[in-house]
Amino acid sequence: MNGAESLVHTLLAGGVDTCFVNPGTSEMHFVAALDRIPGLRCVLALFEGVASGAADGYARLAGKPAGTLFHCGPGLANALANLHNARRAHSPVVNIVGDQATYHRPLDPPLTADTAGWARGVGGFVRTATSAGGVGADAAAAITAARTPPGQVATLILPADTAWGEGGIAATPDPPPPTPRASAAAVAEAARALRSGEPAVLLLGGAAAGEAGLAAAARIRAATGARPLVETFVGRIPRGRGRPAIGRVPYPIDAALAAFAGARHLVAVNAPPPVGFFAYPGKPGRLQPPDCAVHVLAGIGQDGPEALARLAEALRAPAAPPAAPRPLPEGPVRGAVGPEGVAAILARALPEDAIVVDESISYGRDLFASLAAAAPHDWLQLCGGAIGEGLPLATGAAIGAPGRRVIVLQGDGSAMYTLQSLWTQARERLDVTTILLANRKYAILLKEFAGVGAIPGPTAHGMMDLADPALDWPRLAGGMGVEAARAATLERFAELLDHANRRPGPFLIELMV
């Protein structure tokens, strides 16, 4: 058994059975091993950023770690932006990254780069294999690290000679350590704070924003009036009819500050104390008011849902009543395209148990709330602010949750970062409906620029306007094998959405907004 073969066996033993790949020369022995050992599904991406974002999306849905395979150095570099998102989402991802043979690297051939240094920026576990015999154990350690709560990105660098060398030993990864429980003191402190009757916010992130956490938060709200809020960017949250009501921390700084105004207690569950996405001159960096006490009920890696349940018990909170029925959003369903109409159509058309991936950036900020009355769905976002993850996330989510329709709300500017995703969607026949919100500008930057207090002149405008030339998304999608059409009216949008969601495979709607 060579090192590469021991690696494949170990990945399979650790439940890593799906890899998002873009291999190169130094990975050919690993690729050959995949041919000889069945069981590992390889999903090809035509750019590494597609593969890393898809791995993030897969890991959020599949309940097991995603694997990746990247080429040495620059191959990993191309994956970093979406690995950064995966890191912030605490997604378990195991990267296998090829590299120069151990004895060849000191000769510094042109493709030699600081692979390990680059990997360190996205995860706590980075290891370079040093021998074929050690690869299995190294991979097992990587898998255990990736699965350690709350989940993380782990990178195993595989020099070519450790892949082709004989003497490989398959390993079985240790189970990850159990998720630590919150301390009794933390529960008691939070209970005291909420019993005070002073205005309080329950800030949920990570696992706390799952079904059980939301239910417990609803009980706590009913008992104490504490407002539950989910972080601005959430990895995965169940939404729609029957799910408890919850707000979301707004992105724009003034609205974000307003969301916490008046709060005297902030109870953080699987979420760090909230801060502005960026600093702005003269505005505070922390979102809670200075006189608001922060109580960490459960830290990032602790069991947030369990802590919320204990808190609810401590507060003697009764079972929460069923969520009140909510009206579908009012809004035109014919005529000119506007946010209200888009929300009204989406809320009515969302398939049961859909997965909504939101990279709508500025245009779709209200859709999270607007779709609360829609059919039950999961809501996914990029968590690290690295744009260009919507299409990859959708690709991975569709593979991680077959049978569920994926709906992507995608700004055009950020879609261009990783448009190659569409090819993988076509190749794998994934049930993904992409709603491409085409405003032909970096709208968020124009808003931020206005915040600088200036009107864009020609130079600035030229850096934020995408209208010359106009991107033609039906042609771009068609060029990658994805059927697509353009909608310039609401009725056409509704018609295309219905068509897209009923047919198997991917479809892209360019919605002129």
Add this chain to the structure above:
Amino acid sequence: MNGAESLVHTLLAGGVDTCFVNPGTSEMHFVAALDRIPGLRCVLALFEGVASGAADGYARLAGKPAGTLFHCGPGLANALANLHNARRAHSPVVNIVGDQATYHRPLDPPLTADTAGWARGVGGFVRTATSAGGVGADAAAAITAARTPPGQVATLILPADTAWGEGGIAATPDPPPPTPRASAAAVAEAARALRSGEPAVLLLGGAAAGEAGLAAAARIRAATGARPLVETFVGRIPRGRGRPAIGRVPYPIDAALAAFAGARHLVAVNAPPPVGFFAYPGKPGRLQPPDCAVHVLAGIGQDGPEALARLAEALRAPAAPPAAPRPLPEGPVRGAVGPEGVAAILARALPEDAIVVDESISYGRDLFASLAAAAPHDWLQLCGGAIGEGLPLATGAAIGAPGRRVIVLQGDGSAMYTLQSLWTQARERLDVTTILLANRKYAILLKEFAGVGAIPGPTAHGMMDLADPALDWPRLAGGMGVEAARAATLERFAELLDHANRRPGPFLIELMV
């Protein structure tokens, strides 16, 4: 004057008047400063890897450093692969990378990443500004570093508050240190080696592969028989009619070893001793034979052309005779598309003073030699082996050398990494003809896989085959505003090539190979 304004003034004072940009929120004050201070041309790219590759291409042609502007963390990460190529090409590039405000970074908002750590992998100069007052001096140091022979990538990280803060002071960059001359001992040693009459190779890289270096090498060859060879991947080399004959180190390991077989002396000029691009089991890593003595005439940062001229004088080499006229390559110009026909058509159709960008990977390996009889041109390649630089390099080269036609020989697999380049070519109306060599597979990987001694099974084949779905390049190009057409015969290729080269602006030919 705020920090951002001092930065713009300093860039202009240092000759950095063209920036390839993809800004984000944390760069808005810099963007606003660009509006207020005229003189800096900003070229928008829809993905950072396009901008960094274009900066590399611009720097190779323009004779001055290229600027870039990237968003914090992941924005830089997306640029790294082509910055790696720029580093290996010794291209002077000054990166301006936004970042979280100094006082906000410790709060670790989601988009915080190890910006400086990632930058360190691509350049010797990485600095994070700490105050608005220091930004000018920091930028001046970055520019001087970028211009220090042989040229390098320099990165200045600009926390948002150092951009918006008042107290900026514009600076004038110091001139770079002069290029060091080779030592008299090195010239004497090389002269002794070549006078021995033993088989010798002159290995040229970097500046030594320019007009003057090639001329001196031709004199030395005429006087001693030493064979000049240029590195496998060369940043820029003048080629075509009237230029001295020179070989190139082949990429495949066996051919590369054969190119040095029998040599007793290797004289390296602006090139490291040659090594295999990758290691292969049972094959040596160094390309020269064990009994071949290596003589470094001029190191990477030394004045190679001057050293070659002194060596020619030491050898009393007469002026080289004019290059012998070479026949244009024979080959069909009608019928089925094959490498000989493509070479024959290209050699006849190449416009005078064209810039050829070669990312043809496996299909076009013989084109370097085949075009030696074509009209005079410059030949550019990616130097670090990070694929996906052809289209960006062409984009930057066209901006760095207006009035010259750029011809890109581009494999389809690698084109997909940075296809967003086409949009920038359309936006800037660049005279770029892209010849997209569509073989619908990762052909080089199939060759390398064969080298592993295996026949690809379904899993391996699925990672190297791009035919399902087939990419439709005319639609992809059209979707980004670039006119395009497909050629499936040689006569159609010749017709489209003629059409493309005569019209202003970009054109893409999908050549089915």
